[in-house]
Amino acid sequence: MSTMRMTIQRRKILATVQGLPGHVSAETIYHRLKPEMPELSPSTVYRNLKALADMGRVSVTDMGQGWVFEAVGGTPHHHLVCLGCGEVEDLSDSAVRPFFDQLERRGFHVATNHLCIYGYCSSCQEKAGAQEAAR
Amino acid sequence: MSTMRMTIQRRKILATVQGLPGHVSAETIYHRLKPEMPELSPSTVYRNLKALADMGRVSVTDMGQGWVFEAVGGTPHHHLVCLGCGEVEDLSDSAVRPFFDQLERRGFHVATNHLCIYGYCSSCQEKAGAQEAAR
DNA sequence: GTTCTAATTGAAAAAATTCGCAATAGCGAA
DNA sequence: TTCGCTATTGCGAATTTTTTCAATTAGAAC
CATH class of the missing domain: 1.10.10.10 (Winged helix-like DNA-binding domain superfamily/Winged helix DNA-binding domain)
Structure with a gap:
């Protein structure tokens, strides 16, 4: 070994x-x-x-x-990364826990203690919406 | 623009x-x-x-x-990647939806349609357990 | 402490990825 | 259609990351 x-x-x-x-x-x-x-x-x-x-x-x-x-x-901690402006929001572990717990129950032991979710923050969504409207 | x-x-x-x-x-x-x-x-x-x-x-x-x-x-789909054996399990979108919905409610629009969670599959957890016991 | 062996290292080469810039070509406006 | 602006391309160079390999060394066994 x-x-x-x-x-x-x-x-x-x-x-x-x-x-x-x-x-x-x-x-x-x-x-x-x-x-x-x-x-x-x-x-x-x-x-x-x-x-x-x-x-x-x-x-x-x-x-x-x-x-x-x-x-x-x-402390496990997670992030929401905005693809629009690059801003990084914190996401508490408690917000993620229920999801992870569900995976544990399924038999999968989660090792990730730092999850990154990509998407768009609220202000970038507004901007996008404004652009749509302006066309 | x-x-x-x-x-x-x-x-x-x-x-x-x-x-x-x-x-x-x-x-x-x-x-x-x-x-x-x-x-x-x-x-x-x-x-x-x-x-x-x-x-x-x-x-x-x-x-x-x-x-x-x-x-x-x-179809959005996700994966559970085992750090032990490298095995990749599928994770249905419905398993992830509630978690993502919660982020949406919070104002963050999730763009990730392919999440990867790292951890250990059930058989690798057993192996690890056996090793512990053998020491 | 000594020996043995396989994991690890540093350096250099290779491969992967990004950058800088002049030339090109979408696409909106005339 | 044509024109003009500028996003995009291709190239080569720069940068970043991985691989290769002989030399070194941690750690187990004696």
Whole structure:
């Protein structure tokens, strides 16, 4: 069976994700660690973020501008991303819980602790409506 | 006001997405169109898929192996992706509807017509349980 | 502590994706 | 139809991400 080794690089990368609040990109992590680990290569960062995600230690999300990572263990939270203006609204876990609970009852254990739903916020819907009317 | 032009390339790319069942990658589209449009450049494919997604004509999903696109208009459907074995279960739209409706009531118009929830299927949960016990 | 082995690393090359810009071509207005 | 404006294209270059591979090293076994 394959054992997952906890190397210095991997530990540091995980610590960095955990140490920063909110979402971090692979690039951010690379640049933060490079000074203290000059040997560190980008591929190691990418590989480890993926490995840590598979491991379930960090969560991955695409927020429209590339991947962002986040430590698992914090309060689960979710986002409504507006495709019109890019605005990101928070969505509380309690709003999502009933839906997830239903999946659990069905036998599927949800690991996602950061859901992103894409759509249009109310002001962008109004704008769209105004455009329709103006034609 | 900016008008979205329906160019030959854009029309062909959309037609290709619509013509193929299930999910297609940017690369697949490029390779299918290249023979009949030798001028076509990869960047055009990428740009158009993004534009068509913004337009709401195609939906984008990350299924763990990069982006995949799909024509909008078919039955909305969703997936439960197992992080253990990679298995993908279907999730009917009716299972998701109540959750989405709640967001609509809140004023957010959901555009996602293909949700992916990550977690562990029942058999992978059992396996994990067995491993715990074996330690 | 020493040995063994497979997981992991760094560096470079490859592949995927995006960007910058001059040339082209939709589409609305005349 | 023709004209004019500007969104879009194709190309090459830049950027980002993945792969390859020989060298290294964590962690288990002794």
